Amino acid sequence: MNIIAKHRQLVTPGDLVAEGKFRAGQNVIKLNGDRFYATVLGSFEIKDRDTLSVRALRGPYIPRRGDKVIGKVVDISMGSWTVDIRAPYEATLPAGRFPARINPVFDDIRKFMGADDFVYAEIAEFDRARPPILDATLNREYGLIRQGVVIEVEPTRVPRIIGKKGSMIQLLNRELGSQITVGQNGRVWVRAPSPEAVSNTVSTIRLIEAEAHTQGLTSRVEERLKTLKNASQKVATENKE
Amino acid sequence: MVEAADSGSKPLLSPDGIRTDGRKIDEMRKVKMEVGLLKNCSGSAYIEQGKTKIIVAVHGPREAHPKHLAQPGRAILRTRYHMAPFSTSDRKSPAPSRREIEITKVIREALEPAVMLDEFPKTSIDVFIEVLQADAGTRSAGITAAALALAEAGIPMRDMVAAVAVGKLEGRVVMDLNEEEDEHGQADMPVAMMPNVNRITLLQLNGRLTRAEFEEGLSMARRGVDQLYEMQKQALREKYTSSEPAQEED
Numbered sequence: 030m031n032i033i034a035k036h037r038q039l040v041t042p043g044d045l046v047a048e049g050k051f052r053a054g055q056n057v058i059k060l061n062g063d064r065f066y067a068t069v070l071g072s073f074e075i076k077d078r079d080t081l082s083v084r085a086l087r088g089p090y091i092p093r094r095g096d097k098v099i100g101k102v103v104d105i106s107m108g109s110w111t112v113d114i115r116a117p118y119e120a121t122l123p124a125g126r127f128p129a130r131i132n133p134v135f136d137d138i139r140k141f142m143g144a145d146d147f148v149y150a151e152i153a154e155f156d157r158a159r160p161p162i163l164d165a166t167l168n169r170e171y172g173l174i175r176q177g178v179v180i181e182v183e184p185t186r187v188p189r190i191i192g193k194k195g196s197m198i199q200l201l202n203r204e205l206g207s208q209i210t211v212g213q214n215g216r217v218w219v220r221a222p223s224p225e226a227v228s229n230t231v232s233t234i235r236l237i238e239a240e241a242h243t244q245g246l247t248s249r250v251e252e253r254l255k256t257l258k259n260a261s262q263k264v265a266t267e268n269k270e
Numbered sequence: 271m272v273e274a275a276d277s278g279s280k281p282l283l284s285p286d287g288i289r290t291d292g293r294k295i296d297e298m299r300k301v302k303m304e305v306g307l308l309k310n311c312s313g314s315a316y317i318e319q320g321k322t323k324i325i326v327a328v329h330g331p332r333e334a335h336p337k338h339l340a341q342p343g344r345a346i347l348r349t350r351y352h353m354a355p356f357s358t359s360d361r362k363s364p365a366p367s368r369r370e371i372e373i374t375k376v377i378r379e380a381l382e383p384a385v386m387l388d389e390f391p392k393t394s395i396d397v398f399i400e401v402l403q404a405d406a407g408t409r410s411a412g413i414t415a416a417a418l419a420l421a422e423a424g425i426p427m428r429d430m431v432a433a434v435a436v437g438k439l440e441g442r443v444v445m446d447l448n449e450e451e452d453e454h455g456q457a458d459m460p461v462a463m464m465p466n467v468n469r470i471t472l473l474q475l476n477g478r479l480t481r482a483e484f485e486e487g488l489s490m491a492r493r494g495v496d497q498l499y500e501m502q503k504q505a506l507r508e509k510y511t512s513s514e515p516a517q518e519e520d
Contacts, residue, residue, distance in 0.1 A: 039510060041503045042421045043429040043466050056426060066466055068386060068426035070506050086510060088424025089312070089331055089390075117331040117393040157391050158342075185424065242510065 036075060037244070040067040040083055047081055054082030071185075072242055086242055090116045090184035090214040092161045096152045099179060099212035100163060102144050108133040110142060112150075112163060115184065115214045122150060122163040128172045147174040149210065149218065170210070177208075177220035178227055182234065184215035186241035190234060197237065197247065204254040205230050229257050282451055283440040289451065291320075295444045298434065298494055299407075303415070303505040305422040313423025315505075317415040320448055321405035324412050326419040331393035345390040349378040351412055353401040373409045380413050380433065380462040380472035386426040395425060406452035407435045410460045413472065418502050422509070430502050431471055433462035434494035436487040438479060443486045445494050457483075461491035465499050 030049035034040055044067045046057060053059050054076060056069045067073065071085040092098070092114060100112035100120060109123045124131045124138050131138060142148060150171050153164035165171040182190065191198055191211050198209050207221035207230040217234055221227040233253060240246055280290075287295050299320030308314035311327040334340035351373040355364050366374075377399065385395065397419065399412040410433035417431040437447040438457035452458050457477025463470050479487060 039507055041430070041506045042427040043464075043499070044503070045466070058428060060428070060467060066429065068428065069424055070421050070510070071424075085424050087313070087422065117333060117390055119333060 032075065034067075034073040036073065038073045039071070039086075039242070040073045041070050042066075042068055046073055046083075050079070052080045054080040056083035056085055057081045085185050087183060088185050090114070092116050092118065092120070092152050092155045092214070094152050094155055096213040097168075098150060098152060098163070098214040099174070099210070099216035099218055100148050100150060100214075101216075102142055102146045102148065105139055105142075105144065108138070110138065110148075112148060114152075114161065114163075115181070115216065116161070118155075118160045120152070120161040120163050122148065122165060126150075126153065126162075126164040126166055128166050142173050147179045147216075147218070148172065149174055149212070174218055177218055178231065180217050180219065180231055180234065182215050182217055182238045183241075184213070186238045187211060187213055187215055189241040189246065190217065190237050192247070197250070200247070200250065200254070201230060201233060204258065205233070209234075225261065229261075233257070281440060282454060283442060283444070287442070289439070289444065291448060295439075295442055296490055296493070298446045298497060299448065301498065301501055303418060303501055305418055305505050305509050311423075313419045313421070313425070315415045315418035315422060317411050317418070319407055319411045319414075319446070321403060322401075322407055322411050323403040324408060324415050325400050325402060326412065326415040327398045327400075328395065328416075328419040328423045328425070329398075330395040330423075331390035331425070332396075334392060334394035339394070340392045343391050344387040345385075345393045345395050347378055347382050347385055347387060347395050347397070349374050349381065349397045349399065349416070351377055351399045351401070351409070353404055353408070357401045357404045373412075376472055376474065377409060377413055377416065381416055381420070381431055383467075383469065383471050384417065384427045384429055384431045384464055385420060386428060389426055395420075404449075406447050406449040406458075407460070409433070409472075410435050410462065413462045414498050414502065418505060421502075421506055429464040429466040430499060431462055431464055432495045432498035432502060433460060433472060434491055434498060435460040436491045436494070438477060438483060438487075443479075443483050443490060445490050459484075459487050459491070461488065461495070463492065463495045465492075465495060 032047045034046040047065045067083045069085045071083040098114045100114045102110050103113045104111035109121050112120045114120045124133045150163040150165040151167050153162045155161035210218040219230050302318040304316045313328040315326045317324050353362050397416050401408050413433040436459050437455045439455045459475045462472035
């Protein structure tokens with residue numbers, strides 16, 4: 030029982046992380062007997078005392094059932110939309126799973142959503158044997174995105190943008206007056222009361238993305254929000270004068 | 271000392287074991303590696319090994335096109351080794367030559383055992399290896415850089431792959447040939463390895479080696495691969511540690 034890598038240490042593929050009786054979790058493999066190696070670039074973690082895993086720094090988005098994603102319509106066929114969800118597989122959103130009364134025989138589904146439109150939906154089915162199926166009827170917030178800005182971030186850094194139980198999103202929403210929706214696939218939908226608020230929100234999300242693997246991120250984000258707030262107040266008072 | 275077979279008056283190795291570019295027999299050329307320099311791909315890497323300069327871009331895993339190539343249980347790995355028209359002193363025709371098609375194949379086979387292809391069924395992972403400047407050892411440097419780019423793309427691998435060529439000059443086994451040595455030397459043997467798994471994924475030999483020379487060459491290649499392997503890991507770590515303070519400024 031010998032753990033070689035430290036908790037949260039940056040490891041690269043092929044790095045020996047531990048030797049002995051452990052279990053290989055995500056992105057860790059067992060080779061050469063009881064030796065455990067990292068398979069991706071990321072930070073090393075020990076969970077449940079004996080499960081070794083590596084949280085990838087970069088990598089593709091792999092859909093999972095129940096994930097809330099922001100997709101982009103790439104193609105339209107008779108009864109469904111083909112949606113890019115930034116995964117290796119293109120998703121399908123059937124007309125019947127779109128939150129509107131559509132009769133696929135009479136209606137042209139283009140009326141509801143066209144190419145390059147963004148849609149917020151949930152992965153209803155996916156098992157790697159068939160392409161993912163989306164559903165936009167399971168929650169009232171799902172559907173066509175009509176306003177705001179959609180930006181793309183590294184899918185592996187989504188958890189840091191959301192924060193523990195949504196703490197980071199709540200912090201941004203509270204301090205910047207914006208409304209942020211984060212898709213698990215690395216697209217972020219930003220709505221904010223003013224263009225400045227949008228750009229402040231986007232730049233703060235970029236900061237979180239760039240420093241997702243560092244510690245003490247929340248305090249740095251708080252600090253940044255404070256300076257942004259002061260700057261905007263200064264502008265406001267100057268305008269009054 | 272054996273007379274140089276055909277290189278005429280100028281020996282490739284001096285009697286005290288110094289080569290034409292001043293290196294010792296077991297000394298690699300100067301190597302520089304960098305990752306993440308391209309944006310329109312999943313991962314990228316750049317390598318300089320002496321005067322050899324190569325850039326690699328990785329795309330995917332993405333849907334395999336044409337569709338019939340897709341494998342139901344795993345991803346397919348596609349490679350393209352290509353030399354830029356300006357990479358040699360005489361213009362190289364940009365069309366893939368017989369030699370490039372062969373190198374494409376051996377590089378793919380050198381990387382395939384490392385990449386965990388079964389994680390992404392029905393997709394393709396595409397590796398583009400573009401030689402910007404050729405000065406021997408391009409297939410080995412290409413493999414080293416391709417493994418780096420795959421790692422930067424976040425594609426899971428059993429181990430990194432690193433490669434180096436060893437050769438024979440004036441009857442002595444030497445590390446990492448340059449163009450002149452490759453052209454006039456007695457043998458050239460590129461070797462790619464996965465060091466942790468202790469597996470050779472590419473082994474070619476152009477020329478003749480005795481069994482003893484082969485053994486010596488292989489262990490020399492192992493030492494070279496170990497050096498490159500460390501540099502690969504260093505290049506990956508550097509990208510995500512040293513660049514942080516700079517990003518904090520904006």
